[in-house]
C-alpha cells in the first residue's frame with residue numbers, strides 16, 4: 001500500500017509515544033531465557049517485536065497477553081529443538097537469536113525478506129559463534145543461516161564492532177548461560193555503542209552479572225548464571241518519536257509527545273538536543289517533549305553514531321534548515337534495512353532536497369524555501385525512510401507518494417494514524 005503525503009502547514013495535538021522496540025525485544029528475550037514467569041508491561045506492537053514473540057514461542061516460551069501486558073513463562077537455557085525460525089525483517093531479533101540458537105542442535109533462519117534483511121551481513125557474529133565451536137552454514141555471511149549448536153562452553157571470544165553492535169549484544173545474552181566463564185574482546189571500533197548500554201541495563205535487570213570495561217570494549221562474563229523471572233516496564237520509543245518531532249520542527253506546530261523519559265539510555269534521545277541546537281522552540285519536562293515549531297531551523301554538525309535510528313529524521317529536518325548540515329560517523333547506516341545513505345539520499349533528491357554523500361557522512365544543503373515534491377518515493381522496505389520522507393512531504397510544494405509505505409509497521413504500525421491525529425494530510429491508496 002502507498003501513502004500520499006500532502007503539504008501541511010500546521011500540526012497540533014498530543015501523542016502518546018509508542019513503546020520502545022529495542023527494550024521490548026530485549027525484555028521478551030530475557031523473559032524467555034528465565035525459568036519462571038515474567039511480566040512485561042506496555043510491550044511494543046510492531047512487526048519486529050512480533051517477530052521476537054513468535055520466535056520465543058517457537059523456542060518453547062509460553063505467552064499470555066492482554067492490552068497492557070504480556071506474561072511469559074520462559075524455557076531457561078533449554079530452548080525447544082525446532083528446525084526453523086522466521087524473524088521477518090528484524091535484524092536485532094535475528095542476531096540475538098542466532099546466538100541463542102547455538103543452544104539448539106539444528107535451526108535454520110529462513111530468508112523471507114531477500115531484498116532487505118536478506119542482503120545484510122552477519123559474518124562478524126558467525127565468526128564469533130564459530131570460536132565457541134558452533135557449526136554454521138550460511139550464504140557468504142547472509143541468510144538463510146543454519147546453526148548447529150548443542151553445547152558451546154564459553155571461553156575467550158573476539159567480535160568485530162565495525163558493522164553492528166547487535167553482534168556483541170547477542171554474545172552478551174548467550175555467554176552468561178554457558179558452562180565456563182567467558183571473556184569478550186571487541187575488535188575495531190564499536191558502532192552504536194550506546195545501544196550496548198541498553199543491553200547491559202536489561203541484563204542487569206534480569207539478574208545477570210557482567211563486568212564491562214568503561215569503554216565497553218572488554219567484558220568478563222561469569223558462566224553458569226540463570227536469568228531471573230522479573231517484572232519489566234517498557235519506556236517510550238525515541239527512534240519512532242524522532243520522526244514525529246522532526247515533523248513538528250519543520251511545520252508551524254504545537255505538538256506534545258508524552259512518555260519520553262528524560263533519563264533514558266536510548267541514544268536517539270539526542271533528537272531533542274539536535275532540534276534544540278537547530279533552534280527549534282521546544283521544552284522537555286516531566287517526560288513530555290513539547291515542540292512549537294515556526295518553520296525556522298538552523299543547520300548543525302552531529303555525530304550520528306550516537307543516535308543511529310534517529311539520523312534519518314534529523315536529516316529530514318535539516319533539509320529545511322538555513323545552511324549546510326553534516327551528519328558524520330554514520331557508515332553503518334549502509335548496513336540497515338536498506339543503504340540508508342545512498343538509497344535514502346536518492347529518494348530525498350527525487351523530492352527536491354540538496355544532499356551529498358560520503359562513505360560515512362550525509363551532507364545537507366538546507367532549503368528553507370521548501371522542496372518541489374510531486375514524485376513517487378521508493379520505500380526500500382525501510383520504515384525509517386518512510387517516516388523521514390513523510391516529514392519532507394509535509395513541507396514540499398506538491399504531494400509525495402510513498403510506495404509500499406505499509407513497511408512502516410516494522411517499528412511503528414500506527415505512525416500515519418498518529419500523524420493524522422495531529423493534522424497531517426495523509427491518505428492511504
Ligand SMILES: O=C(O)C1=C[C@@H](OP(=O)(O)O)[C@@H](O)[C@H](O)C1
Pocket residue numbers: 022025092163164165166169191192195308309332
Ligand atoms: O540492538 C538493537 O536493538 C539495535 C541496534 C542498532 O543497530 P546497529 O548496532 O546495527 O547500529 C539499531 O540500529 C537497531 O535498530 C536496534
Ligand SMILES: C=C(OP(=O)(O)O)C(=O)O
Pocket residue numbers: 089090091092093309336337384411
Ligand atoms: C535498523 C533497525 O532495526 P534492525 O537492525 O533490528 O533491523 C531499525 O529499527 O532502524
